[in-house]
Amino acid sequence: MRYPGPERIPSSDFLVHTVFDVQMDLPAALPETRETSPFRLLTPERPFAPVIFTSAHSGRDYSADLMSGVRLCPLSLRRSEDCFVDELFQAAPHYGAPLLAANFPRALCDANREAWELDPGMFSDRLPEWVNTNSSRVSAGLGTIAKVVASGEQIYGAKLPFAEAERRVIAYWRPFHETLSRLIADIRGRFGYCLVIDCHSMPSPNPGRRPAVRPVEFVLGDLHGSSCASRVTRAAEAVLNNKGYLVRRNDPYAGGYITRHYGRPADDVHVLQIEIARALYMDESRIEPLPDFAFVQQQMTDLIVAMTRQVHDLIG
Numbered sequence: 001m002r003y004p005g006p007e008r009i010p011s012s013d014f015l016v017h018t019v020f021d022v023q024m025d026l027p028a029a030l031p032e033t034r035e036t037s038p039f040r041l042l043t044p045e046r047p048f049a050p051v052i053f054t055s056a057h058s059g060r061d062y063s064a065d066l067m068s069g070v071r072l073c074p075l076s077l078r079r080s081e082d083c084f085v086d087e088l089f090q091a092a093p094h095y096g097a098p099l100l101a102a103n104f105p106r107a108l109c110d111a112n113r114e115a116w117e118l119d120p121g122m123f124s125d126r127l128p129e130w131v132n133t134n135s136s137r138v139s140a141g142l143g144t145i146a147k148v149v150a151s152g153e154q155i156y157g158a159k160l161p162f163a164e165a166e167r168r169v170i171a172y173w174r175p176f177h178e179t180l181s182r183l184i185a186d187i188r189g190r191f192g193y194c195l196v197i198d199c200h201s202m203p204s205p206n207p208g209r210r211p212a213v214r215p216v217e218f219v220l221g222d223l224h225g226s227s228c229a230s231r232v233t234r235a236a237e238a239v240l241n242n243k244g245y246l247v248r249r250n251d252p253y254a255g256g257y258i259t260r261h262y263g264r265p266a267d268d269v270h271v272l273q274i275e276i277a278r279a280l281y282m283d284e285s286r287i288e289p290l291p292d293f294a295f296v297q298q299q300m301t302d303l304i305v306a307m308t309r310q311v312h313d314l315i316g
Contacts, residue, residue: 036063038172041179042090042099049096049308050191052183053089054198056111056176056258057082059102066108066168071157072149078287080107080150082201088281089199091301095308100180104172107146107155111176112198112256115169117143124159144169150203184262184269193268193315195232197307198258202275204284217245217280221255221273227263228270231314232307236272239306243299270315276300 039059058081062074070077086101093099102111116131119138122145127133141147145165148154180196187194202219218240222233233249240247255263255273263271278284281296 038102038104038175039179040101040103042093044093044096049311050187050193051097051195051197051308051311052187053092053097053099054180054196054258055082055086055089055101057106057200058084058086059104059106061103062105066104069156069158069160072153072155075287076149076153077105077107081105083282083287084289085199085201088297088300089304092304095304097304097308098183100183102176107149109168109172110144110146111173112258113137113144114257115144115173118145118165119143119147122147122160123162125162127162144173188268195311195315196262196271198271198273200273200275201278202253204279214246215277216248217277218247219253219275220247220249221253221259222250223255223259223263224250227255227259228272229265229315232270232272235310235314236303236307239303
């Protein structure tokens, strides 16, 4: 992908492309339809901001090859999704920042985990010694191939072969991360630095019940100051506070695999994770956008504008 300099370009000059339109060295045999592609990459024709937005958990392609052996209905699985987060941040390309979003569902392959965080109790054969079976995510049933959904229900009716985990990592997890790695390298090579804003959503503690105190509406995760410059976190916090939102840092979400793996300020790659309360924009029981969805979407567009305009001062 070729990036021009960071000059300001009118929004009317932007044309959003899919990953198949941009000039990148993609993995061989990448599926060529939206239904079978592991991800969507939306990018402006002429990016000028060294910022990438990601949505690793908003995928909702419950294809037959992923549903084999699943005992739950798609609606139950969808409660583990960061539903509609990709849509909340879909304006990113119009302000010079690519948006990379997984198509595959988080409950069946999680792009915000290491490639091989697996629970040995889920598989019918012995796992290789190099598989990480002891992480806190695996213990919670939320490894790369999750054991349970957010409600705690078991996803599968029988044990899976390890070959199925291999297939999902190669077909879904790997293309997503190869593309993100290439984007980061390309932007850092062009500008000297890169900011990744990793977008997620968080469920209500007790969906459908009126909280006794005002709930936190955004959590900003920077691994307690280690994954990005402090000015980045403060800038995002200021935008959200000025809009009247209740914002907290790193509690209870300090950052997942994307934040830990790519967030290396010493190497000029900064990552900030954003968690938005689902109650702000969706009916959590019906998995449907609320009437206020468009308003919240515009608020996130305002955040995109602020971060892409300030990035050169924040980390340049």
